[in-house]
Amino acid sequence: MKIHQLSVFLENKPGRLRAACAELAAHGISIVTLSLADTEQFGILRLIVEDWQKARTTLENAGCIVKVTEVLAIEVTDEPGGLARILDTVDRASLNIEYMYAFAEKRGGKAVLVFRFEDPDTALRVLKDGGINVLENVKLFRLA
Amino acid sequence: MPLSALGETRLRRLQATVTRAYDRVKLFHQRMEERNLRPQDIRSLDDVRKLPFTVKTDLRDTYPYGLFASEMRDVVRLHASSGTTGKPIVVGYTREDIAVWTEVIARSLAACGLHAGDIVQNAYGYGLFTGGLGAHYGAEALGATVIPISGGNTERQITVLKDFGVTAICCTPSYFLHLLDQGALLGVDFRQLPLRAGVFGAEPWTQAMRERIEAESRLKAYDIYGLSEIIGPGVAIECARQDGLHIFEDHFLAEIVDTETLEPLPDGSEGELVLTTLSKQAMPMIRYRTRDITALIAEPCPCGRTLRRMRRIGRRSDDMLIIRGVNVFPSQIEAALLRVEGTLPHYQIVLTREADLDQMEVQVEVTPQVFSDEVRVLEELQRKLVHSIETITGIRAAIRLVAPKTIPRSEGKAKRVIDKRKL
Numbered sequence: 001m002k003i004h005q006l007s008v009f010l011e012n013k014p015g016r017l018r019a020a021c022a023e024l025a026a027h028g029i030s031i032v033t034l035s036l037a038d039t040e041q042f043g044i045l046r047l048i049v050e051d052w053q054k055a056r057t058t059l060e061n062a063g064c065i066v067k068v069t070e071v072l073a074i075e076v077t078d079e080p081g082g083l084a085r086i087l088d089t090v091d092r093a094s095l096n097i098e099y100m101y102a103f104a105e106k107r108g109g110k111a112v113l114v115f116r117f118e119d120p121d122t123a124l125r126v127l128k129d130g131g132i133n134v135l136e137n138v139k140l141f142r143l144a
Numbered sequence: 145m146p147l148s149a150l151g152e153t154r155l156r157r158l159q160a161t162v163t164r165a166y167d168r169v170k171l172f173h174q175r176m177e178e179r180n181l182r183p184q185d186i187r188s189l190d191d192v193r194k195l196p197f198t199v200k201t202d203l204r205d206t207y208p209y210g211l212f213a214s215e216m217r218d219v220v221r222l223h224a225s226s227g228t229t230g231k232p233i234v235v236g237y238t239r240e241d242i243a244v245w246t247e248v249i250a251r252s253l254a255a256c257g258l259h260a261g262d263i264v265q266n267a268y269g270y271g272l273f274t275g276g277l278g279a280h281y282g283a284e285a286l287g288a289t290v291i292p293i294s295g296g297n298t299e300r301q302i303t304v305l306k307d308f309g310v311t312a313i314c315c316t317p318s319y320f321l322h323l324l325d326q327g328a329l330l331g332v333d334f335r336q337l338p339l340r341a342g343v344f345g346a347e348p349w350t351q352a353m354r355e356r357i358e359a360e361s362r363l364k365a366y367d368i369y370g371l372s373e374i375i376g377p378g379v380a381i382e383c384a385r386q387d388g389l390h391i392f393e394d395h396f397l398a399e400i401v402d403t404e405t406l407e408p409l410p411d412g413s414e415g416e417l418v419l420t421t422l423s424k425q426a427m428p429m430i431r432y433r434t435r436d437i438t439a440l441i442a443e444p445c446p447c448g449r450t451l452r453r454m455r456r457i458g459r460r461s462d463d464m465l466i467i468r469g470v471n472v473f474p475s476q477i478e479a480a481l482l483r484v485e486g487t488l489p490h491y492q493i494v495l496t497r498e499a500d501l502d503q504m505e506v507q508v509e510v511t512p513q514v515f516s517d518e519v520r521v522l523e524e525l526q527r528k529l530v531h532s533i534e535t536i537t538g539i540r541a542a543i544r545l546v547a548p549k550t551i552p553r554s555e556g557k558a559k560r561v562i563d564k565r566k567l
Contacts, residue, residue: 007517009510011547037519042510042545044517063549065515098518116517 001136002070002120004052009065010036010043020045023062029055033114035101046101048073048114070120073103075133076111083113089130095123150394150450155189157422158397162186162195165428168213171206172198172430192397192420193408197431200233200475203373208234214426224272225372235274235372236426242281244423248378248392249282255383255390255449256341256366258312260287265304267315268346269295274376275346279314282378288312295319298326306332310339317344317353317365324360334361343368345377351456354386367456373432374419380454388441388453395423398454399431400440411442417454435460465561467495468502472537474560477506480532484525485514492551497565504541506533509548 010016032048049055059066076082096118103112117123163183165172175196219236264283268275283290345368357365370377380389397420400409409415417434441453465472490509529543
């Protein structure tokens, strides 16, 4: 199951990240996890939230540029070699990872990583065939 | 003829032009519809103010023939601007348009005191540029002897000037200054030549240039004004008084508008010249914003012509920038951005000077179409924008991607250039 990630363009200026977060807070939207990619000039804030449609509307109404991307949330055993095993499967299928980041909390003793694949559909199939647990949705993770 | 007698003719021509544009040109039709305007709403010359403006990008957007109001079989001539701002601008003429153009050039040359018997060296470039052929046809119609030498080859120009008994020359004022300099090197004294009139145009020039030209030769230097989008040279011309350019108001309707509010200004006020063609067939032009800054002179000219005058063009409203000695128009930056992004984003040009070197930064608002969750896609966009600007202007600019709606807009339009250089 693919989940929806929101990306927001941020200028590299003081207060830009806070403004985006404050906007979500004002609408009662909690951030499940996030990652910030930044360059000297700009940043891209990537967000996973429960209600991505509401978050998108909220941010767009606040004047943000928002892009929705499908990503996979993958369970990783929290032990040495846990991630390597998953990347093995990924490499053997020649899947291209654009970027990845981790969920802040663990789920039942396991870590969860967000993967942005070039081709999420193929990736989903390959990972499931490889017996790797891909989370069904964001809420499942929250309940754990 | 008194202008009042001309009024009826001008109104009739304006109405015909608007009808033609509305009936035959999609862009004009759409824009009039948006304002709930019909050609019959034009009941007086002042009603031209109800009509929407046309700008240079409209010609680019409808490239090549989108603003033509004639079938191609009726278009007997095409001209085009150089392609320095991306796509060139194409203009078309019917046989009637060529006749009008020929007439206004002939009148222009007559205003400069030329007539049959004069030998005219036409050093405007022949080709897609309107200057060469425009001046050529007009001079021939006047009965003058035309030397179609075209531009360039300075030594040959000087030989011809010297040997052919040339009495008048048509070229850009800066090229004539070049001829004077080169002539001096070759030992040719222009004051000894029969040359008595220079018809100079196609670029803004100053009174100081005129004084130098007239001091170093015996000729009188006249300013001719025009632009391809309207007809080419021959929209306005100086008379022997050399005090403002008479506009050929029977073929062109001139307005001056405030550069910020675009509201019409009274005679005497300085603003942007806006022109509407009154007789063009192939490409009628409605309220074309020339970007040239001038003022209309209401007082009658001592020469006796009743056609109103405009002051010489000293500057433009789009403020051509000089960056490290290179001329750059904001429109070139627009072309560069458009080429990469497909649609024009909001942008701002910021000029600074670091260690005596001009720096140009172009701030570009990110749009949903170009935004990506991947850093490398945005960095690639930056690289493409830098390359596109360098290709078109020759200047390497820094690109800064900024969030939407962060570039200030005034009057609904963004201020395009912030010049922080201390000159």
